Amino acid sequence: MVNDEGRHYTICLLEKKCSCWRFQVDELPCPHAWAVLKSKFLMPEDYYSDYYKSKSVVMTYEVPMYPLPDQSEWNIPAHILEEVVLPPKWKRPPRRPKKKHDKPLSELFQKKNQHLCSIYGQGGHNKRNCRNAPRRN
Numbered sequence: 001m002v003n004d005e006g007r008h009y010t011i012c013l014l015e016k017k018c019s020c021w022r023f024q025v026d027e028l029p030c031p032h033a034w035a036v037l038k039s040k041f042l043m044p045e046d047y048y049s050d051y052y053k054s055k056s057v058v059m060t061y062e063v064p065m066y067p068l069p070d071q072s073e074w075n076i077p078a079h080i081l082e083e084v085v086l087p088p089k090w091k092r093p094p095r096r097p098k099k100k101h102d103k104p105l106s107e108l109f110q111k112k113n114q115h116l117c118s119i120y121g122q123g124g125h126n127k128r129n130c131r132n133a134p135r136r137n
Contacts, residue, residue, distance in 0.1 A: 002032040011036050016047060028052065 002009045009032040010019045017023055022030035027049030029037060037044050050056050114123045117130050127133070 002035055004032060013037070013042070013047065 002011060008019075011017070011023070011033050013033065013036065016027070016033075018030050018033050020030055020032060022028075023033050029044050029047045033047065034044060037047065115126050116123055117125055118127045119130050119133055125131075
């Protein structure tokens with residue numbers, strides 16, 4: 001069990017699992033598992049997936065790869081050439097569309113428009129909060 005910023009994570013080194021799920025998904029020790037491995041003086045390399053080891057990477061590229069010929073030289077069967085591929089049928093979901101929160105960078109660093117008083121044209125307040133406005137009787 002590891003306590004990280006008030007949250008508790010359970011680590012099982014035998015099954016290579018952590019309750020944060022990063023150990024299972026990445027197949028590499030997550031920071032919580034790394035802390036347990038270091039406290040028990042174990043080698044983290046023993047808990048890496050075989051996919052990350054150099055032997056596996058070398059074996060991946062042992063298979064010869066040949067470049068594709070020019071598109072004009074491809075032999076495509078007639079039954080595939082006759083097949084018509086249509087775009088998927090899509091319907092708008094029956095709910096209100098979500099707001100777009102991502103603004104372009106140019107808009108983020110722009111000066112914001114300042115509210116002006118419609119009576120005097122001064123910034124920092126509006127017509128309702130104007131201290132210089134004539135009093136109503």
